[in-house]
Amino acid sequence: MRYSQMFLPTGREIPADAEIISHQLMIRAGLIRKLTSGIYSYLPLGYRVIRNVERIIREEMNKAGAQEVHLPMVQPIELWQESGRSEHYGTLLLKFLDRNKHQYCLGPTHEEVITDLVRNDVKTYRQLPLNLYQIQTKFRDELRPRFGLMRCREFGMKDAYSFDVDEAGAEKSYARMFAAYKNIFRRCGLRFRPVEADSGSIGGKYSHEFLVMADAGEDAMVFCDKCDYAANLEKAEVAAPEKKNIVGESFLPLESVHTPDVRTIEEVCSFLQIQPQQIVKTLIFAADGQAIAVLIRGDQEVNEIKVKNYLGVSEIALADDDMIFKATGAPRGFAGAVKIKCRVLADYSVMNMINFVTGANQEDYHLKNVNIGRDCSVESFADLRVVEENDVCPRCGGAIQFARGIEVGHVFKLGTKYSKAMKALYLDRDGREKIMIMGCYGIGIGRTAAASVEQNHDENGIIWPMPLAPYQVIITPVNVNEQSVMAAADNIYQSLSALNIDVILDDRDERAGVKFKDADLIGIPVRITVGQKNLASGNVEIRIRKTAVTSLCALDKVAAEVHQIIKEELDAASGQD
RNA sequence: CGGGGCGUAGCGCAGCCUGGUAGCGCGCUUGCUUUGGGAGCAAGAUGUCGCAGGUUCAAAUCCUGCCGCCCCGACCA
Numbered sequence: 001m002r003y004s005q006m007f008l009p010t011g012r013e014i015p016a017d018a019e020i021i022s023h024q025l026m027i028r029a030g031l032i033r034k035l036t037s038g039i040y041s042y043l044p045l046g047y048r049v050i051r052n053v054e055r056i057i058r059e060e061m062n063k064a065g066a067q068e069v070h071l072p073m074v075q076p077i078e079l080w081q082e083s084g085r086s087e088h089y090g091t092l093l094l095k096f097l098d099r100n101k102h103q104y105c106l107g108p109t110h111e112e113v114i115t116d117l118v119r120n121d122v123k124t125y126r127q128l129p130l131n132l133y134q135i136q137t138k139f140r141d142e143l144r145p146r147f148g149l150m151r152c153r154e155f156g157m158k159d160a161y162s163f164d165v166d167e168a169g170a171e172k173s174y175a176r177m178f179a180a181y182k183n184i185f186r187r188c189g190l191r192f193r194p195v196e197a198d199s200g201s202i203g204g205k206y207s208h209e210f211l212v213m214a215d216a217g218e219d220a221m222v223f224c225d226k227c228d229y230a231a232n233l234e235k236a237e238v239a240a241p242e243k244k245n246i247v248g249e250s251f252l253p254l255e256s257v258h259t260p261d262v263r264t265i266e267e268v269c270s271f272l273q274i275q276p277q278q279i280v281k282t283l284i285f286a287a288d289g290q291a292i293a294v295l296i297r298g299d300q301e302v303n304e305i306k307v308k309n310y311l312g313v314s315e316i317a318l319a320d321d322d323m324i325f326k327a328t329g330a331p332r333g334f335a336g337a338v339k340i341k342c343r344v345l346a347d348y349s350v351m352n353m354i355n356f357v358t359g360a361n362q363e364d365y366h367l368k369n370v371n372i373g374r375d376c377s378v379e380s381f382a383d384l385r386v387v388e389e390n391d392v393c394p395r396c397g398g399a400i401q402f403a404r405g406i407e408v409g410h411v412f413k414l415g416t417k418y419s420k421a422m423k424a425l426y427l428d429r430d431g432r433e434k435i436m437i438m439g440c441y442g443i444g445i446g447r448t449a450a451a452s453v454e455q456n457h458d459e460n461g462i463i464w465p466m467p468l469a470p471y472q473v474i475i476t477p478v479n480v481n482e483q484s485v486m487a488a489a490d491n492i493y494q495s496l497s498a499l500n501i502d503v504i505l506d507d508r509d510e511r512a513g514v515k516f517k518d519a520d521l522i523g524i525p526v527r528i529t530v531g532q533k534n535l536a537s538g539n540v541e542i543r544i545r546k547t548a549v550t551s552l553c554a555l556d557k558v559a560a561e562v563h564q565i566i567k568e569e570l571d572a573a574s575g576q577d
Numbered sequence: 578c579g580g581g582g583c584g585u586a587g588c589g590c591a592g593c594c595u596g597g598u599a600g601c602g603c604g605c606u607u608g609c610u611u612u613g614g615g616a617g618c619a620a621g622a623u624g625u626c627g628c629a630g631g632u633u634c635a636a637a638u639c640c641u642g643c644c645g646c647c648c649c650g651a652c653c654a
Contacts, residue, residue: 009587011587011588011589011603011604012588012589012603012604012615013588013589013590013603013604014588014589015588015589016583016588016589016590016646016647017583017646017647017648018647019647019648034646036645036646037645037646037647090652090653091652092652092653092654108654109654138654140653140654142652142653143578143651143652143653144648144650144651144652144653146647146648151653157654199654200653200654202654209654317651407654410654412654442654444654460614476613478612478613479612479613481612510612510615511611511612511613511614511615511616512612512613512614513612513613513614513615513616514614514615514616515613515614515615516613516614516615517614517615518615520614529613531613532613533613541613
């Protein structure tokens with residue numbers, strides 16, 4: 001393609017509303033433009049990158065035995081009522097009426113549609129297993145879209161759904177997708193890590209997220225130095241401590257102290273001259289509307305997701321003042337387990353504590369020397385807190401590290417959540433009706449491209465890994481008015497095109513510096529500079545964007561040389577699992 | 578939804594406090610010079626100052642309401 005013909009608006013200025021580097025560069029490099037909050041247009045260069053991601057996904061999905069379908073984006077609300085997610089998905093669902101006042105929604109995901117499709121046409125174990133996928137535009141009315149393609153409302157997604165006759169089959173499908181995902185992201189040139197994750201509102205038994213390592217990522221992860229344990233921060237386990245034998249003699253007498261207007265951990269510490277580790281924090285949660293107290297050591301944080309999963313409830317949030325008062329008889333800031341009027345759970349961090357401080361369930365009073373067993377009781381001890389720096393790996397006891405990542409893929413083992421609710425049944429070998437076992441597997445397309453930019457850039461712009469590059473080569477004739485230069489550039493252009501290489505010929509009548517800057521900004525992996533001086537000795541210059549290494553190459557060898565460079569880059573990225 | 582910020586030329590911004598001819602840089606157009614890392618000079622074009630009311634002789638500027646966008650939080654595959 002001739003640059004002068006391309007719709008490729010590049011910009012020097014950093015757009016004011018772009019916070020992270022990938023967002024800034026994708027706009028500056030003319031890949032995307034925002035239409036409105038969380039909704040973007042892909043320009044020609046951006047769309048070529050998207051199509052490259054999609055191509056890699058298609059190849060690996062097909063190789064893994066999945067078949068491509070294309071499901072509707074507009075879905076009748078009844079399907080969502082049937083699965084029970086119409087309520088639960090809440091405001092993320094964009095609902096609207098047609099002319100007959102029939103309610104529809106824009107598909108934020110397609111479990112319902114695919115389950116409906118399969119239940120109608122799959123009747124016997126002979127038709128299973130089945131894995132169907134699509135690449136579709138999804139719409140989720142995000143509370144807060146942000147960071148360009150990172151969190152959009154409208155976004156491209158590959159979603160796959162597997163249907164199996166039994167657990168063993170479902171495991172196999174899951175493992176196959178897991179392996180395919182590793183291949184996909186490796187081929188995209190990303191540094192990533194699969195981590196254990198919470199399955200959230202989609203439900204299911206367990207799941208893994210594929211996180212691309214990047215400081216701008218919205219997810220925090222924990223991983224072990226020694227073994228391959230890695231988990232999303234919200235999922236990361238804390239090993240249960242050993243239960244110490246506490247003898248009653250060490251208990252000091254319970255004491256009530258006047259603590260006027262002393263509420264927070266810091267205030268209690270400075271007022272009583274103690275450390276947070278001597279306090280037991282009592283948080284009151286509303287779990288599906290019921291008050292639940294959670295005890296935790298004063299210096300640590302409750303992980304609400306762990307509490308939610310432990311209780312098996314669908315909604316959890318910190319209680320409001322009203323509920324706190326009903327449970328404790330006191331305003332916020334003075335809760336404690338002694339004589340509290342609700343269920344009490346405790347994090348492991350509290351298990352071996354004695355003579356601790358808590359709120360007194362009475363305004364302006366705290367209790368000293370509280371002891372579980374003597375003064376209050378706990379329904380059970382469990383892992384309910386957020387993992388922290390000093391913790392060790394729950395699997396092997398090794399040291400753990402923290403990192404941030406961008407969630408580009410998520411695989412879920414759904415079990416029968418949807419197949420049961422929507423009656424996706426089949427007849428087994430013995431003629432008995434059984435429920436299909438499902439899995440679902442998503443990849444954010446635009447987010448994958450953005451993650452790549454986040455990982456591969458420098459101060460001059462994007463550095464596309466070869467497999468995602470919108471064009472693999474850019475030819476830069478230094479002076480288009482010099483006939484010999486243009487003729488040579490044209491010649492190389494023809495040779496490379498003949499080898500099926502995607503190449504831009506920068507035929508603009510611009511100064512060399514401008515063209516170099518644009519080539520760097522848009523991140524084309526290989527640049528061939530054609531200048532008068534080198535041409536005089538029959539040479540052109542090959543420059544590698546990533547390394548900035550520049551070498552001279554004879555005119556008649558340049559096509560073969562560049563072809564080889566591209567092949568090596570692609571091969572290096574495509575090691576399979 | 579709570580808190581904060583912003584809305585002026587395609588992009589980045591000043592002007593607003595203290596009302597009185599709408600500006601700067603980049604980009605764009607034309608010409609001349611220049612030509613290996615975002616050139617120089619000259620001449621140009623481009624605005625419902627987010628929208629709607631109000632105050633005033635006069636509103637980008639003051640007041641009220643609304644809309645949009647961004648950030649933090651809450652929430653979320």
